Ligand code: ADP
């Protein structure tokens with residue numbers, strides 16, 4: 001049990017008993033690069049966890065200890081400013097800072113952070129550590145916040161304190177996910193719907209182990225291309241306040257007013273929003289074949305219109321698509337490497353992983369990391385279930 005492990009480490013490190021709060025990791029099933037134009041995404045929380053153990057101290061200091069880095073940092077809460085250092089502690093310190101901005105008064109504390117979420121693998125250990133920290137500090141301060149505010153606050157920590165551009169999806173599903181459910185999230189209104197995932201399927205995440213060196217720059221370029229395309233449609237088409245409101249016909253109508261790159265990126269997003277809605281129907285009907293077809297279409301659109309895939313990822317998707325036990329496979333995450341997500345028949349998941357790893361290694365010489373996952377509780381549901389025990 002990770003919680004026991006972290007409690008034990010907290011006692012060893014600080015000589016105090018702590019209270020523990022956990023947050024999972026996440027994967028996005030469909031809806032890629034749609035979040036920052038107010039669009040639709042469909043992620044789920046997965047069983048990896050970050051655990052935060054917290055206990056009070058009397059001197060007004062914040063002390064964070066990470067088991068993953070075996071390192072401690074400490075500072076005066078009252079004199080905290082926005083001073084990111086590129087260090088892991090920016091993530092929990094950013095949450096503390098945002099809580100202060102939201103008017104939550106946090107007194108001195110010791111916190112131990114630990115868990116089994118692979119760091120930097122695209123499963124959002126960053127949102128996991130942010131949400132676990134927020135849950136622990138809220139309880140420590142005797143405060144509560146609703147889901148949307150916890151997610152928004154943690155996103156601010158990542159955007160404004162850490163300085164990483166990201167949408168709201170990760171923090172929202174990490175806080176609000178529910179076991180055996182995917183989450184359809186409207187990134188504009190923050191309305192969401194929990195949708196049933198059949199127990200006969202597992203979700204396999206496969207890390208290509210490739211992150212192309214130009215990824216950060218290209219990611220920024222894609223965002224710029226999308227945003228400049230969006231600005232054109234918003235100006236030209238009545239009723240379009242964000243790309244989210246546009247149809248392919250709207251885009252076609254202003255194609256000559258934007259760069260070809262912007263047109264293609266925006267077309268990916270507009271068609272992707274429609275695919276997410278269709279994927280919702282598929283889940284409500286329990287039709288995983290249809291769901292898989294939509295994943296494949298999403299990948300083609302990401303590859304050809306968004307142009308943010310890469311050879312290794314395409315190889316993984318091609319191998320997966322050939323396997324009879326696989327309903328659908330696509331890239332997940334920002335692009336230019338990272339992970340694929342595969343929906344497979346539960347009974348054949350292990351065989352699927354074996355084949356995928358073997359054929360990927362034969363094709364590329366790279367040994368992939370694969371995780372067989374199912375939809376798990378987010379931080380709030382975990383807390384409720386624990387309280388009920
Ligand atoms: P991802 O979110 O895909 O895992 P990121 O680069 O966004 O990758 O976030 C990873 C970073 O989050 C780590 O390098 C570290 O700074 C921070 N982090 C995540 N989990 C922990 C933890 N348990 N302890 C300390 N820092 C953590």
Ligand code: MG
Pocket residue numbers: 124125126127
């Ligand atoms: Mg991250």
